[in-house]
Amino acid sequence: MSLQIHVLPAGPIETNAYLLIDSSRGEAVLIDAPGDVWKQVSPLLAAAKCCLVELWLTHGHWDHMQGVAEVVAATGARVSAHLDDRILLETPGVMEVFLPSSIRLAAVRTDRWLADGDRFEALGLTWEARHVPGHCPGSLLFWCEEKGVAFCGDAIFKGGVGRTDFPGGSMVVLDKAIRARIYTLPSDTLLYPGHGEDTTVVAERAGSPFVRG
Secondary structure (H helix, E strand, C coil): CCCEEEEEEECCCCEEEEEEEECCCCEEEEECCCCCCHHHHHHHHHHHCCEEEEEECCCCCHHHHCCHHHHHHHHCCEEEEEHHHHHHHHCCHHHHCCCCCCCCCCCCCCCEEECCCCEEEECCEEEEEEECCCCCCCCEEEEECCCCEEEEECCEECCEECCCCCCCCCHHHHHHHHHHHHCCCCCCCEEEECCCCCEEHHHHHHHCCCCCC
16 A cells, blocks of 8 residues: 655645545545645645545644635545644634734634544554644644654654744643653654654654754
């Protein structure tokens, strides 16, 4: 089985969405939905003759959920997130007060709340959700051991970590979560972050100036 991973930067601050396609099954999963990402997702699904069945949110910050309503309206995809971000997803007005008036957010209805350690099947693969708070209370990482990949939102970046000065953020919490939930993954696991280029567990453990392994 071949898993195609499309990196789709979108929205006002070029937030990474990831479209995972298995054309042999005719199914796809989208991880995060920045604004206007549907314009990139739609032609890729059509070319692969796939249906979008799942939408997984790494966390509830506006730039990762701005496009959810459009994607769900077009596909009916099932939305998964962490319960600690419920207020951000269901009452996004709490974020709009910090944003330019041109950015409007629609509430998200979550179909499945995932918790740390939850394992589930998608695209013929087994996935594990890991709770990595500190940048955002409900931050999740989605790991597939078989493919050696993890989608980690804004918890960690290549040479960096997520900001912790937002409401609900804590560097102490993030440091602990990265050590327990990311640095314990296999060393060669490829980390796909919410912004910027991919990296690996071993590279961040050895070289991160913020959380040394």
